[in-house]
Amino acid sequence: MSTVVTCGTGTASQRQPTEHVYYSSTKSLCKTCKQAVDAKIQFSGGAVYFDKFCRDHGHQRVLVASSVEWYLDALSFIAPHTPPRGEIHAVRSGCPFDCGPCASHQQKVYMPVVPITSACNLDCPICYTVNKNEGAHQLSEREFAAILGHLRAQNDELDIINFTGGEPTMHPELPKLLRMASEAGIRRLTVSTNGLKLRSEAYVRELAAVDARIVLSLDTFDPEVDQRMLGANTVRAKLEALELLEKHDVTTTLLPAIAAGLNDKDLGKLFDLMMRKPNIVSLELHTLTFTGQGGAGFDRTARITTPDLHRLLEEHTGGAIAARDFVPSPLAHPHCYSICYLLALDGGGVVPFARFMGREKLFELLGDSLYIQPREPVEEALRTAMDELWADPDRLPESEALLRTLKRLLREMFPPGKPLPMAQRQKIAERATKAIYIHSHMDEESFDVARVMKCSIGVPEVDGSNIPTCSYNVLYRENDARFADPDMLERMGRTEPHPLLAPAPAPPANRRSLPILKVPS
Ligand code: SF4
Ligand code: SF4
Structure with missing residues (x-):
């Protein structure tokens, strides 16, 4: 016979753990009507799921990551953001229906x-x-x-x-x-x-x-x-x-x-x-x-x-x-x-940057552009990595080849006294690395x-x-009628525009835009 646990009265030994761990919540969309719905973020069997409910289309569950470990590890990397400049839309319907960008948006376009x-x-x-x-x-x-x-x-x-x-x-x-x-x-x-x-x-x-x-x-x-x-x-x-x-x-x-x-x-x-x-x-x-x-x-x-x-x-x-x-x-x-x-490496083989400079440094180097640019911070990071390898060559099995390669690369990308144009430096860097x-x-x-x-x-x-x-x-x-073929939309079952994104109806031709002021007599 199963134990019935009344909320707040069961003892610890009576409480049944859920099959999943509730981690947090976010906002998502219904897969059918694309209206905003709450999503519970659940961990189950080592994976991460969104568990959602739409009033019109019911319960929905989707896999978002096959590893809780990766999901949490990624979240431990925190960086400041740079808000967008230029014309910012007011927040009216809530994210993601006010793009863009609206006043809630956190990052500029890179x-x-x-x-x-x-x-x-x-x-x-x-x-x-x-x-x-x-x-x-x-x-x-x-x-x-x-x-x-x-x-x-x-x-x-x-x-x-x-x-x-x-x-x-x-x-x-x-x-x-x-x-x-x-x-x-x-x-x-x-x-x-x-x-x-x-x-x-x-x-x-x-x-x-x-x-x-x-x-x-x-x-x-x-x-x-x-x-x-x-x-x-x-x-x-x-x-x-x-x-x-x-x-x-x-x-x-x-x-x-x-x-x-x-x-x-x-x-x-x-x-x-x-x-x-x-x-x-x-x-x-x-x-x-x-x-x-x-x-x-x-x-x-x-x-x-x-x-x-x-x-x-x-x-x-x-x-x-x-x-x-x-x-x-x-x-x-x-x-x-x-x-x-x-x-x-000169002579063959590859070594991930994270192994010789550390993950935090790699994350930092990605901070000003989506793709690493061979600027001074890169030079500094590579020189520091070389110093550390010299001090402790047993740290990596490839230390010797790594030191040789880094030395050559630094000499070619940052020749002393005559800085190369960025495009040329970029080319050297890209031919020595893979991403x-x-x-x-x-x-x-x-x-x-x-x-x-x-x-x-x-x-x-x-x-x-x-x-x-x-x-x-x-x-x-x-x-967007410039891009969406009506036949394709019909095939996809999307004949009606999203209610929050439909263009506003044109005002009647004779409508005054301001109320008529009544001047007291
Ligand atoms: S601009 Fe950004 S914050 Fe604003 S609605 Fe779009 S995605 Fe959301
Ligand atoms: S960076 Fe933007 S485009 Fe890329 S996955 Fe995130 S939200 Fe989508």
Whole structure:
């Protein structure tokens, strides 16, 4: 017979522990109507879940991290934030319905992501956004100039910008827009692309001439998996594009969206590819999100979380890379990014930065830009690491090779008495290091207001506003007629605009904007 415990009267031995541990609460969204709902953060079986209830759509539970240890470890990294500048919206409906930014937003934009076209030459089942090919929106030069003007006014320094779409190479003036960004003083111009147009050598040459950096979506080497995730077989085309990028020494990042049970098996091969090619400087691993087109129908068993990717990398590298070699980005919420930098040793092999300089120092070096910039703090950190290795060479098995490599690198990047231009120093640094960025975007199921309020990846608009990317993907883009194809919305069952984001009805034509004053007689 089970023991009935009346609240407050049971003895300790009678109380039954719950199957989960309640940790905290946050605000999330209902997966069906996208209205704000409370989410209890629960630990269960070593993993972290959101437990939610929507008045209209009932109880919902979603996995947000497969490891409590990682979840709490990330939260132990705390950094000050820099609030946004420029026009700030008033708080009216509450986060995330006041973007952006609104007066509640905690972090300025460190990476503007500009959707320059709504057109795309693929129609991927996993796509986390909505696109529109018929009557496609193409950002004009005048509009882009206005965006650049606002970005310059809102930021003392603009280090990086990302061009996205749709598929940004479908914009006929992409090279021109890249030149405009370069002339505005932005050093790192990144283009997120599926790579299909990069099979043209003339086009690659044109992009290389403006020093564009390519972020290539390469999800798998398996044509069958490619078909399921992208609805097409793109592997060969992407490998051809990669050859041209290498030939023209275009700095490249590989960006797979990782799906459990589909392309997670490819992670090791993607890592090896990065290690082999000098022009591939980083892996940007996205955990698959279920929003946009992907949210409408893609199998939820493919959900994967950051600690799973740590584990896969650790297994593949035999422990050469482990979870504790990663740190969060100080510029976003600690659960958004998990970052590992690797130093390529002269003579072969790699050592994670966290092992020779410590995780706190790595976290600190990421404090002024999303990607480490080889400035004076880096020089200082590397010199300190060398001093410590000299003092205690037994600390790491690779000490000798590490010291040799660091000495050469410092001499090349910071030659005494003749400072190199930043771009040149950057190139040397990027050819001696590799970076792994796990970026865990959110969908309506995993949405966490605590995270999006610290988002530093913003979608800038012509009027100077910008919307944090996860809010944009989950809520705002599908309400934007420039980007959302009505047929696609219908397929997704999203024919009505979100009640909190629907455009305000126009006032009646004869309405006075001020009440008529009654003058006392
Ligand atoms: S995400 Fe930021 S800008 Fe958007 S509503 Fe929340 S606090 Fe405001
Ligand atoms: S885009 Fe999403 S996951 Fe990335 S920093 Fe912003 S809120 Fe976090």
